[in-house]
Amino acid sequence: MPGPLSDILVIDLSRVLAGPYATMVLADLGARVIKVERPDGGDDARAYGPFIGGHSAYFASINRGKQSIALDLKAPDDRRIFEALLEKADVLVDNYRPGVMARLGYGWEALAARYPRLIHAATSGFGQTGPDSTKAAYDMVVQAMGGIMSVTGHPGGPPTRVGTSIGDITAGLFTVIGITTALHDRGRTGPNHGRGQFVDVAMLDGQIAILENAIARYAATGESPGPLGARHPSITPFAAYSCADAPIVIAAGNDQLFAALCGALGLPGDDPRFAGNEARTAHAEELSAVLEAVLLTQPAAHWLPLLDAAGVPSGPLNTIGQALANPQVKARNMVVHTSLPDGTPLIAAGNPIKLSAHADPDTRPPAPDLDADRAAILKELGL
Known part of the structure; x- marks a missing residue:
């Protein structure tokens, strides 16, 4: 896709979600992303x-618009291909555990010496330093360890995971910020001009x-x-409230x-229990009852227009289907059309970053089949 990063080549060694989410955002912004996958399944x-029809809709939604080549980074011939890609690359992304890239011969010191302009972004469960750096992690693990699950759910209820993989997605977004920051740093005058760095x-x-x-x-x-x-812990009223048919x-x-x-x-506004936010928060349950x-x-459809007219921030508690059908969501091009590798249509979330100088098309290229772009990439590399 065209975009502000259309001059950037990203080599993507990552898998599952955190790294692929980051490279999806980069691809949506125009970067060319070549996904390097292992030959035995990718x-x-x-x-x-x-x-859908034997294809993973999960994979397709996160890896749209990328290319795929299958390489065994322990095999000499495939290493030569990988190194030829690095010669051309601006960014390398991986989400291996710390130490894996070094054991493959592609640790940061080796990469920086051979490819001085390369930015290497490593997204891992616990980072490159600290006592837990080599521990395995999935989204659920870091949600639990990071404390967010302890403030999610209802008082006295069982442990509750946030409903999306916020551990992976947050890491992916911070990875994009790190990469674009490093690209900016590489391009400006100063001690790091023209040089990549490790993210x-x-x-x-x-x-x-x-x-x-x-x-x-x-x-x-x-x-x-x-x-x-x-409920919000320190602002009241700031919660879900029941109407005759549904909560808002x-x-x-x-x-x-x-x-x-x-x-x-139509409520009086002079109740001393609710005079000021601190008082309302102290009497949150009483205010909720009032x-x-x-x-x-009345039903939700009665109250929401009245609250909108009064300028009170409010909204319905939508299902996923209702959220995707919301005219505001559609107007913002936040439901885009892509396809599976066999051409089967698929909808996906759009790019929330809207740029005045660049179009935001309502379609995205499909995700690739495993190794689908090998011949074209090898031809381009002259191999």
């Missing part, structure tokens, strides 16, 4: 469901980085926060919005 995600991103670090006010609350009180369901979310983040909420619902006593008298 990326593990090719075997993950759901399947080290850990999934666990990413989970700590997005704990947001949970860290502030711990710092202020010395106590670890727990789960609160759908209301987020009145200041006194002016709370006054507007009371006006829309709000729901009114909201339960």
Whole structure:
């Protein structure tokens, strides 16, 4: 695809989600991504469901627009091909455990000496340093270890994983930030002009980085926060509330919005229990009962237009299907069309980064079959 990174070649050794998510974002921004997969089956995600006609829709949605070549990095002939790719590459991405690349002969010191312009981004569970650096990790592990599961769910409920692979996706996004930062650093004047660098991103670090006010609350009180369901811990009303037919979310983040909420619902705005955000948060359950006593008298479709007209941030609690059908989501081109390798149509999430100087097409090239681009890549390399 055309885009601001169309002059960038990315060699992608990563698999499953964190690394492939990062390279998908780079591909959506125009980078050429060549996916180097192992010959015996390729990326593990090719075997993950759901399947459509024998093809993994999971793999296709994350690896759209990339090319594939199968290489055994322990085989001399395939190593020569890989090294020819590195000669042309701007970026190398892997998500092996620390030490694997060095054992293959492609540790950072060796790469920097031979390919001084190369940026090597390594996305791993725990990073390249520290006592846990060589531990295996999946999304669930870092969600648990990073504390985010301890503040997810309802009080007294069982441990609850965030509903998407936020450990992988967060690491993938931080990897993109690291890569684009290193590309900028390589291009500007200064001590690193023209030189690549090593980008080290850990999934666990990413989970700590997005704990947001949970860290502030711990710092202020010395106590670890727990789960609160759908309620915000320090802003009220900021939660899901039941209407006659379905719940809606209301987020009145200041006194002016709370006054507007009371006006829309026909409630008096002078109850001393709710005078100011601190008081409302202290009486959150009582406020919820007051709000729901009114909201339960009408369906969600009655209340949402009234809240919108009053300028109160609110919205329905959508299913995935409802979210994808939302006219606002469609207007923002956030549901794009791609296909499986056999041409079967597939929808996927679009690119949330909208750039004024570049088009945001509503289609994406398909994900490749394993080793599908070998002949073309070898011809290009003159091999």
